[in-house]
Amino acid sequence: MPTLPQFAPAESREDLLHSIPGVQSGLAEEPIVRLACEVAPLDALLEGGWPRGRLSELYGARSCGKTTLAVQLLAAVTRRGEMGVWIDAADALHPLSLVAAGVELPRVLWVRPRSWQEALRSAEMALSSKGFALVVLDWGEQIPRWPSHGAWVRLQRAAARAQAVLLLLTPRSLAGSFATLRMRLQARRARWVRVGQQAFLEGLQALAVVERNRAGFERQQRCWEVGWQVASNASWTEKACD
Amino acid sequence: MRIACLYVPAFPLAAWLRAAPELCTQAVVVVERVEPQSLVLAASRAAWRWGISPGMRLGQAQNLCRTLIVRPQNPSLLESARAALFDAAASCSPLIEPAEDGVIYVGLEGLIGHWCASEAQWASRLVTRCERFGLPARVAVARTKTAARLAAMRWDGVTVLAPEEEASFLAPLPVAALRPSEQLLTTLERWGIYTIGQLVQLPLRAVGTRLGPEGVILVRRARGEETEPLQPRPCPVVFEEAMEFDSGIDNLEPLAFVVRALLDRLTVRLEARGFVCAGLQLRLHLLGAGWEERTIAVAYPNNEVKALLGLLRLHLEQQPPQAALDAIRVRACPEVLRPSQLDLFRPHGPAPAALTTVLAQLSSLCGNERVGSPVVPNTHRLDTESMAPFGSQMRETSGTTPPTSVLPPLALRRFRPPLAVEVFSERERPDFVRGPQLGGRVVSWAGPWRIRTEWWGERPYGREYYDVQLSDGGLYRLFRDEEQQQWFVDGVYD
Numbered sequence: 001m002p003t004l005p006q007f008a009p010a011e012s013r014e015d016l017l018h019s020i021p022g023v024q025s026g027l028a029e030e031p032i033v034r035l036a037c038e039v040a041p042l043d044a045l046l047e048g049g050w051p052r053g054r055l056s057e058l059y060g061a062r063s064c065g066k067t068t069l070a071v072q073l074l075a076a077v078t079r080r081g082e083m084g085v086w087i088d089a090a091d092a093l094h095p096l097s098l099v100a101a102g103v104e105l106p107r108v109l110w111v112r113p114r115s116w117q118e119a120l121r122s123a124e125m126a127l128s129s130k131g132f133a134l135v136v137l138d139w140g141e142q143i144p145r146w147p148s149h150g151a152w153v154r155l156q157r158a159a160a161r162a163q164a165v166l167l168l169l170t171p172r173s174l175a176g177s178f179a180t181l182r183m184r185l186q187a188r189r190a191r192w193v194r195v196g197q198q199a200f201l202e203g204l205q206a207l208a209v210v211e212r213n214r215a216g217f218e219r220q221q222r223c224w225e226v227g228w229q230v231a232s233n234a235s236w237t238e239k240a241c242d
Numbered sequence: 243m244r245i246a247c248l249y250v251p252a253f254p255l256a257a258w259l260r261a262a263p264e265l266c267t268q269a270v271v272v273v274e275r276v277e278p279q280s281l282v283l284a285a286s287r288a289a290w291r292w293g294i295s296p297g298m299r300l301g302q303a304q305n306l307c308r309t310l311i312v313r314p315q316n317p318s319l320l321e322s323a324r325a326a327l328f329d330a331a332a333s334c335s336p337l338i339e340p341a342e343d344g345v346i347y348v349g350l351e352g353l354i355g356h357w358c359a360s361e362a363q364w365a366s367r368l369v370t371r372c373e374r375f376g377l378p379a380r381v382a383v384a385r386t387k388t389a390a391r392l393a394a395m396r397w398d399g400v401t402v403l404a405p406e407e408e409a410s411f412l413a414p415l416p417v418a419a420l421r422p423s424e425q426l427l428t429t430l431e432r433w434g435i436y437t438i439g440q441l442v443q444l445p446l447r448a449v450g451t452r453l454g455p456e457g458v459i460l461v462r463r464a465r466g467e468e469t470e471p472l473q474p475r476p477c478p479v480v481f482e483e484a485m486e487f488d489s490g491i492d493n494l495e496p497l498a499f500v501v502r503a504l505l506d507r508l509t510v511r512l513e514a515r516g517f518v519c520a521g522l523q524l525r526l527h528l529l530g531a532g533w534e535e536r537t538i539a540v541a542y543p544n545n546e547v548k549a550l551l552g553l554l555r556l557h558l559e560q561q562p563p564q565a566a567l568d569a570i571r572v573r574a575c576p577e578v579l580r581p582s583q584l585d586l587f588r589p590h591g592p593a594p595a596a597l598t599t600v601l602a603q604l605s606s607l608c609g610n611e612r613v614g615s616p617v618v619p620n621t622h623r624l625d626t627e628s629m630a631p632f633g634s635q636m637r638e639t640s641g642t643t644p645p646t647s648v649l650p651p652l653a654l655r656r657f658r659p660p661l662a663v664e665v666f667s668e669r670e671r672p673d674f675v676r677g678p679q680l681g682g683r684v685v686s687w688a689g690p691w692r693i694r695t696e697w698w699g700e701r702p703y704g705r706e707y708y709d710v711q712l713s714d715g716g717l718y719r720l721f722r723d724e725e726q727q728q729w730f731v732d733g734v735y736d
Contacts, residue, residue, distance in 0.1 A: 091658050095616035095627050096654075100651045101651060105615055109614075112608060113607070126604070129593075141679075190717055201688050201711075201717065201735070
């Protein structure tokens with residue numbers, strides 16, 4: 001009668017995994033450290049913040065609030081005494097907006113590459129110093145060519161080594177399955193207020209949808225609002241999961 | 243005051259061996275010029291074993307040893323070695339008097355008992371430091387400069403002469419060791435005075451009558467009395483290393499190899515004096531084109547050779563020399579590293595060396611003017627932004643800025659340069675916007691906000707700003723330039 005192969009008992013599974021070189025690192029579940037952007041509802045949506053050591057993507061059309069959210073994350077990073085890099089492939093960064101959001105400018109390295117190839121290389125270089133908590137790669141609105149898979153893998157690995165949040169700002173999803181977390185922002189409405197004869201742009205309401213989250217729950221969405229002068233809990237509307 | 247004499251024997255050779263340590267075990271001589279009639283200025287121990295000694299003609303020396311390595315005297319190397327020796331002494335005492343090449347007198351006042359337990363320990367520390375600088379030094383401590391110098395020239399390593407031992411040490415030495423004038427030495431030899439011990443026996447008054455003040459000074463020096471007090475000089479803070487090449491270098495790889503050796507020596511000197519490198523000045527002597535100067539900023543002052551070499555390499559790759567090099571000088575801009583207490587509860591930034599390298603790489607990739615920290619100039623103009631070198635203002639920040647508000651303000655994405663657009667107005671407000679990358683009916687609008695500034699200067703600034711929402715869904719900031727009478731889109735709120 002043929003004998004069935006004997007499987008290792010459950011308690012020796014870890015030993016077995018550790019005995020195979022190169023396997024245990026892929027299988028070991030490392031706890032994900034998160035970088036909170038200090039906007040409570042969004043941090044709740046992201047289960048504590050953006051995952052460190054991972055490539056995340058934040059995309060949306062014009063005036064959806066993605067830059068504001070990235071600036072807010074940068075402000076949170078600098079407030080904690082850490083440093084961030086803004087790779088500005090679009091050459092669109094507005095320093096006054098950073099000041100208004102409470103970013104400590106000396107803790108921000110602003111890189112203005114002349115092409116998307118330079119932007120990718122700049123991101124990899126910045127991550128190689130292993131001292132920046134956040135690297136924002138602002139792609140701009142023009143995407144002349146789709147980056148190769150190899151480029152994303154390199155960035156993923158660099159981010160993992162640096163234990164930094166690599167946040168990609170794009171008008172549409174670029175990184176695909178290489179992004180651990182992908183959030184889409186969609187503008188709902190702009191809010192205008194009239195004081196006497198004068199009108200003011202007060203803020204924006206946007207819908208944040210977590211389309212992909214390999215580090216937590218997917219398909220969560222919330223409305224978030226920016227630019228309101230008066231904070232109100234009522235302005236945050238939690239939506240049910242799709 | 244006790245005085246130490248720091249002495250490096252065969253200084254021209256020591257300067258060469260400092261730059262080329264691989265020659266230490268070889269038979270090497272240094273000559274003024276590589277000609278058979280030139281005199282040998284210094285010879286290595288291996289050369290001495292072949293019977294070669296200073297003062298010999300080069301041709302004779304080469305006859306004695308076929309494998310003799312001959313090096314011409316190199317002023318750049320000598321200068322660097324002099325400075326290094328001075329730095330070694332300055333790192334151990336503030337009272338320094340440089341004498342001839344390879345000799346420095348150092349005052350020990352106030353050092354023993356505080357910095358070091360004994361004179362021997364202090365002297366050993368100085369010898370060790372010189373060895374780190376690549377200079378084989380001897381140190382002797384005595385009551386006078388003469389006794390210290392003679393002891394240092396006589397014995398290797400560290401010598402500490404107790405006051406009661408000085409007379410017995412000096413007595414058997416020849417009178418010539420006291421460096422009298424030739425005429426005086428001849429007179430003394432005619433009298434039968436050959437050693438310092440014999441000179442000490444002479445009555446001072448009689449010597450003064452017969453030989454004058456020079457004779458008196460010589461006898462007092464022989465008796466171990468102080469005739470030339472230590473004259474300390476301020477320490478120059480110049481850190482420069484130089485190298486001259488026999489043939490021109492036109493490739494980056496061999497140049498990087500040389501530069502690494504120069505940086506190694508520079509950083510050791512900087513560390514010994516308690517400085518860090520805050521910038522590098524590179525002087526390249528191009529064949530047929532003279533000297534070319536370059537300045538390389540170091541974002542984070544540090545003494546990491548790897549990081550500094552990386553900076554230099556990137557700079558040279560970016561701006562390669564136009565001709566082959568036959569000499570190079572690297573000068574470090576020293577800066578005192580300010581000690582600061584790190585916060586236990588806040589993360590530390592990137593390592594200075596890594597940051598320096600990354601900044602250099604980014605600057606090399608994107609250009610110097612495209613890497614830095616954003617700066618908001620103190621002006622009413624909304625179109626001016628600038629960059630400061632990253633890290634230059636880091637010390638001024640506290641890192642504890644409170645959040646500005648619970649909800650963040652909308653961020654603007656600027657168009658650089660602003661997009662010229664056509665704006666159709668109705669009842670003095672924008673009604674329709676048409677331009678590149680955007681266009682549509684104005685759904686909502688706010689404004690105008692008028693800004694007029696610098697009307698007194700050459701570039702007056704007068705603009706009317708509007709926030710508009712177009713039918714394409716975008717929120718834009720428009721402005722109308724009063725001078726150009728033209729509408730522009732400054733940016734998009736995002």
